[in-house]
Amino acid sequence: MTSFFSRPLIGLSAGLILMGCGSTALVSTPIESIDTTPLKISDLSDAEKQNWGHLDLVTDTIPGMSVDKAYAEIIKNKKGETVIVAVLDSGMDLKHEDLKNVLWTNKGEKAGDGVDNDKNGYVDDIHGYNFLGESYNEQLEATRIVRLKLGDAAIQAKAKTKVDTEYAKATQQKAQYEQIFQTVKNADEAVKKELGKDTYTTKDLAGIESKDEAMQQNVGILTQMLTYEDSIAEVLEQVEGGIKYFTDQLNYNYNVDFNGRKDVGDDPYDINNLGYGNGNPQNREEDESHGTHVAGIIGAERNNGKGANGVANNVEIMSIRAVPNGDEYDKDIALGIRYAVDNGAKIINGSFGKAFSPKAQWVYDAIKYAEENDVLFVHAAGNEGADLDSPANPNFPNDQVDNGPEIADNVLTVGALASKYGSEMVATFSNYGAINVDVFAPGDEIYSSMPGNEYEYQGGTSMAAPAVAGVAALIRSYYPKLKASQVKHIIMESGLAPRANVILGGNTANTATLDEVSTSGKIVNAYNALIMADNVSRGKIKL
Numbered sequence: 001m002t003s004f005f006s007r008p009l010i011g012l013s014a015g016l017i018l019m020g021c022g023s024t025a026l027v028s029t030p031i032e033s034i035d036t037t038p039l040k041i042s043d044l045s046d047a048e049k050q051n052w053g054h055l056d057l058v059t060d061t062i063p064g065m066s067v068d069k070a071y072a073e074i075i076k077n078k079k080g081e082t083v084i085v086a087v088l089d090s091g092m093d094l095k096h097e098d099l100k101n102v103l104w105t106n107k108g109e110k111a112g113d114g115v116d117n118d119k120n121g122y123v124d125d126i127h128g129y130n131f132l133g134e135s136y137n138e139q140l141e142a143t144r145i146v147r148l149k150l151g152d153a154a155i156q157a158k159a160k161t162k163v164d165t166e167y168a169k170a171t172q173q174k175a176q177y178e179q180i181f182q183t184v185k186n187a188d189e190a191v192k193k194e195l196g197k198d199t200y201t202t203k204d205l206a207g208i209e210s211k212d213e214a215m216q217q218n219v220g221i222l223t224q225m226l227t228y229e230d231s232i233a234e235v236l237e238q239v240e241g242g243i244k245y246f247t248d249q250l251n252y253n254y255n256v257d258f259n260g261r262k263d264v265g266d267d268p269y270d271i272n273n274l275g276y277g278n279g280n281p282q283n284r285e286e287d288e289s290h291g292t293h294v295a296g297i298i299g300a301e302r303n304n305g306k307g308a309n310g311v312a313n314n315v316e317i318m319s320i321r322a323v324p325n326g327d328e329y330d331k332d333i334a335l336g337i338r339y340a341v342d343n344g345a346k347i348i349n350g351s352f353g354k355a356f357s358p359k360a361q362w363v364y365d366a367i368k369y370a371e372e373n374d375v376l377f378v379h380a381a382g383n384e385g386a387d388l389d390s391p392a393n394p395n396f397p398n399d400q401v402d403n404g405p406e407i408a409d410n411v412l413t414v415g416a417l418a419s420k421y422g423s424e425m426v427a428t429f430s431n432y433g434a435i436n437v438d439v440f441a442p443g444d445e446i447y448s449s450m451p452g453n454e455y456e457y458q459g460g461t462s463m464a465a466p467a468v469a470g471v472a473a474l475i476r477s478y479y480p481k482l483k484a485s486q487v488k489h490i491i492m493e494s495g496l497a498p499r500a501n502v503i504l505g506g507n508t509a510n511t512a513t514l515d516e517v518s519t520s521g522k523i524v525n526a527y528n529a530l531i532m533a534d535n536v537s538r539g540k541i542k543l
Contacts, residue, residue, distance in 0.1 A: 050308060052419050053442030053467055056527070057496060063421045064442055065467060066527035067311055070474070074530045080314040080477030085298055085469055086128070086340035086348045088333065089291035091283035091321040093451040094127055096292060098300040098307045103127045104316035106343065109279075120342060124279030128319035129339055131277045131332040136285050137252040138260035138326025141356040147256045150269070150358045159356060167254040174246035181239045184225055187218035188232045202226050244287075253326050260324060268329045271362055281321035289450050291319065293458050294351050296449030297466035298473065307455045308448050311470025311526070314477040318345055323352045330359035333397065337366035341373045346476050346484070349469040350397065351380045351462035357396035364407055367399060371408040376484040378469040380461035381415045381431040385505030387517075388433035395431065403435050409485040412472075412492070416443025416464040417523060425498065428506035430461055432517035438492055440514060441467045441524040471526045479533040486536060489543045494532040495522030
């Protein structure tokens, strides 16, 4: 599974693409329309922060997808068709207040009777399917290659180097985070005692005049920490998250003695060994939240006065639990794609990825099967801040082999945007690549649903992919005759094309324009996409 633990104005194209939809034109953004000082996420109200990915670049100077503008000006009086979107991910909270009314329900199945009523090969699959059984923690694929001696000698050697290197790194980083946690906690307790109160501000810290060297050091530490979060409690929570992340790497992900699959009971390297898992894709663990967050980005019930608005209305979310706390198995992904296709999904969101894929052909075949059945597959580019066009940075699943021609024309790979327009527009963690990344979309500090009727900000290309899946769902809802490949190319061709030199991987020495690090060179724009979809559907534009 791709890692999710992470952290001057340059103009856009001045041209106008004059493709009319009545009086509505598909446009890019003139440089003079953007304020000389773009807004930052910190400049926005809480409501705007929670919705920044839906904002409009021209109006708000935030590189959102113009979702709100699309609803207000294009589809407000239109009635679309329902589109099933499969979330191929971790389990999700099927009872969540913002999701329970938008779940796909298999009307051919009777809940809880232990019978495959609709004869689709899956028992009691009411809202989707669970390919993980009761398991959750898992090794990474490289670790499994070492443990099971999968592949040839070269693959095994590469995997062992990866495992040994990353295990050592995780050991060191866990110790560092534990040291940071203790240092900040001690400083916090000392300052609270000094001030005689349980809460304090940076102004309070600045007012401490102690000549004690240790207290001065405490003040310096806490002042620095408050540049990262609004409170020390939030800082400690973030650091604890880091400790857990590296602990999981040591206990599960890079632990060659761990076998997370034993509770499932199948042979995960035999595609014909079927009948495993169960019909309940509800999340199993307290911190198994990824699928819930992704689902909310796509289709959290809009305008219900709760939490967040999904990008798409008219959607039904199909939950397919196939991504553990570690690397997903090729078998589960291949079968999950086929399950989604066979049960009516028109879009599949895949917010996962890995560097080794022993049975990649199974997934390639499933992607081709989806293409044959007119299903779009939207995939996250990954969070290593790396160039995916380099052979050193593979990211599976993808839609080509060794940077060759695409095996199918139904895959969109999505990189992540941050909220500040200009050089810092590409999220520091986002992967990129002119061959392997198609488009960019909002993916940093995205507010969405969490298990237990909660909501939270998360960042990753995992958040950018469902934003694009939501746009695809809008197109397929209002223009249902368009094919998956047409939807893919509409999204790629209708986006805004910044000329900004953007920083890549958080390295200020590494910059490029988006057309140098993605296939389209564009950021996704729902408003433009719907206009182009209308023109394509009426034969006014040929892709």
